[in-house]
Every structure is written in structure tokens, then in C-alpha cells.
Amino acid sequence: MDKKITIYDLAKALGVSAGTVSRSLNNHRSISDKTKQRVIAKANELGYQTNKFAVNLSTQKSNTIGVIVPKLNSIFMSDVLAGIEKTVNEAGYNLIISQSLEMMEKEKLNAKTLYNSGVDALLVSLAYDTNDFDHFAYYIRHNIPLIFLDRVHNLPNCSTIIINNKQAGFEATEHLIEQGCKNLLCISGNLKRNVYSERLMGFKEALAKHQMKFKKSNCLETELDPNDVPKVINYIKNQKQAIDGLFVASDTFAAHCIKALKKEHFRIPEDIKIIGFNNDPISELVTPPLSTINYPGYEMGVLAGQSVISQLNGSLDLQPANSITLRHQLIIRESTHI
Amino acid sequence: MDKKITIYDLAKALGVSAGTVSRSLNNHRSISDKTKQRVIAKANELGYQTNKFAVNLSTQKSNTIGVIVPKLNSIFMSDVLAGIEKTVNEAGYNLIISQSLEMMEKEKLNAKTLYNSGVDALLVSLAYDTNDFDHFAYYIRHNIPLIFLDRVHNLPNCSTIIINNKQAGFEATEHLIEQGCKNLLCISGNLKRNVYSERLMGFKEALAKHQMKFKKSNCLETELDPNDVPKVINYIKNQKQAIDGLFVASDTFAAHCIKALKKEHFRIPEDIKIIGFNNDPISELVTPPLSTINYPGYEMGVLAGQSVISQLNGSLDLQPANSITLRHQLIIRESTHI
DNA sequence: TTTTATTACGCAACCGATTGCGTAAAAAAA
């Protein structure tokens, strides 16, 4: 009953050609204002809606941007996504979001699907175990903008958006040292990922600067999963020299550690000082409030969005792959400071 | 250099018709196995990739599902989205996600855009201020599955996926009463939204059941924003009869309240017992751990996903609009229990 | 061997826009 109406219907109803209708609707200059008005009026009257499928086919563009993230449901990632969505949406693009669930195979599949879906650009934050990058070859070969964020990899002609994890790790660690910590432990995430390995580098550098030797026992690699907490607690309790400072690569995990340590009657910050990472909402709500590094997810998303849009519009400037580094910030709260 | 190759290229290379190629690739029964093999082999050899734009145009389907949520970056919503994404992705659909940012106008815009983009179905969680629903009329008229979740509205032929907020509110409140609270305060979100108004109904019902009269002062409507905390604290301090039980419509906000109340030297749970809502990760990490109602976001997403998929596949059964209600669960922790 | 039923594929219309090229009509210049 509610037949879809096309430009041909409009053309027939107005006694003009379909081309004229199309140009009128797109405000093409070679159509007189009078005709444009007539077409637009009739379009409204009949409730015309453009068929994106046809537009896409004929222009070979989808007005759609693909995103692949490890997991949608993390505070940080959802902030990033919110920023991306807002930005690209204002520019008239839709966002197709998919999760790799930290599996390279899924990431590959998603990359392929999105390619076939004809996304105009792709934003990626890599899975833990991604170690080859052939699945991005299509994009590069066909000049489809490809941007990495947070969990990145350097590929020719691809922008990356990151924060300076090494520097942030350095500052967090140095802060602990300045608060008087003598024996630090870095509780890291998977070291295959740049974000965590770089933070560890900063950690080491801070130790070095303050004439503290880094030993293997100063770092514990975990999955940052609540289930790992007992392992961490045992590790801490079994060190011959008592650990008095903790640099944890995630606020939520740090919060879990705080809870478990308090149960073991560690006093925070008196016995052991703790600093987290990310500035999740949780960090200011635990007791004691958690010192941390502010890691601006939303801003990162906005920036990523702006970056794609500008690449998509300024099609001419084959700008050399640029890397944007966001500003982070040390936030001192009571978990490291009496 | 890297020319896109089409079914016509394959057809020419193999000396068959384009139709045969198409049918071979789609494993149509009217093509012999031998020919299918040849086509597939050649397709791989030449690196053929199907052009979704063309497929979409000719089938008038996009294999894409639209989602409109108020905000991407909330714990609960990102859980929901993660569940949806996983489910529909396994069924071969892509997900276009957009945010209304709690504004009906944006919601309308998104609904229209997604319609024009040709989504095969739409999942919606409503904005705060949505009070008319014309923007969903297209979907209903054109028989595009439309499913509401969490923040819902009853429209003909639309499924809804919810939890029993009223019952949950009732249980949370009754729990406080059973713990000995005499003067309760419900800190609600915007009462125009069903989720909050229903919880309040449950709150009232529990009072009634226990012969406690509900007065207007027993409910405080807020935006559940951290900025509202001082208002809440003042409100509590200024009651002539001391409040000894708090039912807060969000865990994060409850956590903020706990922090502020502790600063005011209220003892929790001795002076005042608090129960939240959602079972956010934060709830078990604050001090004291927060009693709450488990509100299964991820499961809700999965269910929503399954619901769309089944509607999309079983195209025949014009199933009467059905409403799925998920099971919630009272979780008792130390904020209500000594 | 002839007739009937299957199988395997080709033909061409169709989905609904976009766009380069050509031209009649109107406006400007000669």
C-alpha cells in the first residue's frame, strides 16, 4: 500500500526527466531554481526518500565508517566510541562497530566484512594477539583511510592516535618514588600490546633515573582480570623484600587489588602506595581514592573522528602518515599520598 | 592497478554468463557442481570480492541492523551493545550504532538516517525526553522490525525487552525495610522514563505492604549526575525525621552518595543503609560494598539480538508483539547489612 | 527408439540512483 516512490515517479509526476529530479534534489547548479522548487515540493508531497542502496552503488561510497575494537564494554572503549560517533555523525557518516573480542581471527573476519560492506574508512584498536596485518592490506591497496588508535601498529600511510604511554608510565612511577617507595612492582597487562609494554618502559626508565635497579621480579604480567587478583596478592606477600609501591595498568584492576590488600591488612598508602591508569570513574570512588593517569578516551575518539573526516574530505592531500599524541595527566589522590 | 573485478569479468574469463557466476557463488541448486567449482576457483584466483552495494540494491536489504541508544558510554549500555554485537555478528549482520544523547530531536534524526540507510531492523532505547513516536512510523509501516529495550514504549507490533523494574524496586525497598529501616528515601532518575517511574512504583508498593505511608518527601528526582550529589546530601540532612534507608536508581550515583555521606560522618550501614541498582562493577569495589539489583545488560543485548534475528529470518510469522522480561536479582552486600 | 522429465545454463529485465554529453530554448551580444 505504501509504495516506495523513486525519482522516476517524481519525474513522471512532474513531466521532467529522472536526471533533472536527481540534480534538483542534489542542488546541482545546472537546474533552475523554479524547477528545483517544484521537484522538492513534489518530493515532500509524495514522501520521497532517497534510496541509499542506489546512491551507494552509483557513487561507490557508503557514507559509513567501520570500527573494530577489542571489546565494546569497557569504560575506556565506550568513551572512545562515544567520541567517534558524535564526531562522524555530525559530519553525516554512520558508524559500523564490531568487536574482535581480543582474537586476531575475529579481527580479520571483521576487517574483511567491513571491507566488503564498503566502509569509506576504518578505525582499529588491535586485539591482544594480532601479530600479522595482512587483513589490512585491502584498505591500503585501495586507498581506504585506515587509522589505528590506542592499540596501534605502524603501517605505511596509516595514522595513529595514541597517548605517550611510556612518558605516562614514567611519571606514574616517578611519583611513587618521590613518595618514598623503595621497592616497586609494575602490574602490567599483556606485554605484547604496545600500550602495556611502553608503560613498562617508562617504569624502567624511572627506576633507572633514580638509581634503582630493575629486576624481573619488579614486573608481573597479568590479564588484568579480577581472577588474577589472588595471584597478585600471593606474589606481593611472597617477596622477600616488602613491596611498598604498585603501578597497576588499569584502574579497575587496581581497585580490586586495593580491596584484596585491605582484606590482608595492608594499609594504603602507609604500607603500600598504589597508582592506577585511565582515570576511570571508579578511581575516585574507591577507598582510598586512587591516584591515576588521566587517559582521555572521549577526546581520543573525537580526534580519531576528526582525523577520518578530514582524510575523507581533503581527498587530495596524501598527507604522510601522521601520528597524534594526546596529552595525559598525573592525578594524585590518597592512594599514594597521605 | 588493482582493478576491482566483477562477476562479468569472471563470466568472460570462464565463458559463461554472469547469471551463472552469480548463482554459482551463491550455491544455487540449479548449477552443476563442476561449474560451481570452476567459478569459485577462478574467483579466488582473480581475488574477486562481492560488491555489497550492488547486492543491496538488487535485494533491497543491507544485512545491517541499526541501534539508537541514549549514550554509548555507560557501563550498562556498553554491556548491552556488546551482547547485541556478538549475537547479530554471528548471524552475519553488521551493526550501525548511533547515540541520541538523550535528545529526542537527535533520536528522530538518527531514526530517519538509519531508515534511509536501509537497515533491516532497528533496536532502540529511548531518550529521556522522547514523547512522540512518529519517527518510528516508517518502520512500522514498512514492516521493518522495531524492538525497544530497557527504555521502552509500547507500539503496535513492536517487541520490548525489559526487566521488571517495578518488582525490582519492590524487592530492593522491602530489603531495606526488612533490615529495619523506618524512613526511606528513593533517589530516582528522570520520572518520565519508564525504568525510573516503575522502580518508584515498586518502592511505593513495598512501603504500602509494610504499612508505611508514602509521602512526597520520600522521593527525590535527580539526573543521577555527580553534580546532583550536594543537593541530595542537603536534602538528607534537612529532613526533620532522619532518613535511614536509601534506594538509589544507579550504582555509580549511589557510590558518589556513599562517598559524600561518609565525609559527613554518616556511618553506613549503621546510620543509613543504601542499595543501588544495576550491579555495576563499581558496586563491589566501594567501601562498604554496595547492595544492588543485578541488571543483566549483556544478556539483554544477546536477547535483543536473538529477537531481531529471529524476526528477520522467520519472516512469515507475524508474531504478535511480544515482551520479554529478564530476570533480575537482589544482591545483598554490606551497605545494607551489618 | 520415441517421449517425457530433469538438469544446467543463458538472456535480459530490474533495483534506483548518478553523470557525461548533446541540444533546444532563452538571453546577450553584434
Place this chain on the structure above:
DNA sequence: TTTTTTTACGCAATCGGTTGCGTAATAAAA
């Protein structure tokens, strides 16, 4: 008034698949 330049549109090809219908070739039945 005639010629030249603009303006405003129409025509038809194109994007790359899908699919109903028709038929030659092969297999099964008579």
C-alpha cells in the same frame, strides 16, 4: 534581426549484482 553565448534539461549509459523465464542438452521412462 542575426549570431553567439548561456541556461536548463533530456537521453542513455553505468554501477554490479539478482532472478524469472525460456530452452538446449542429457537422463529417465515408456
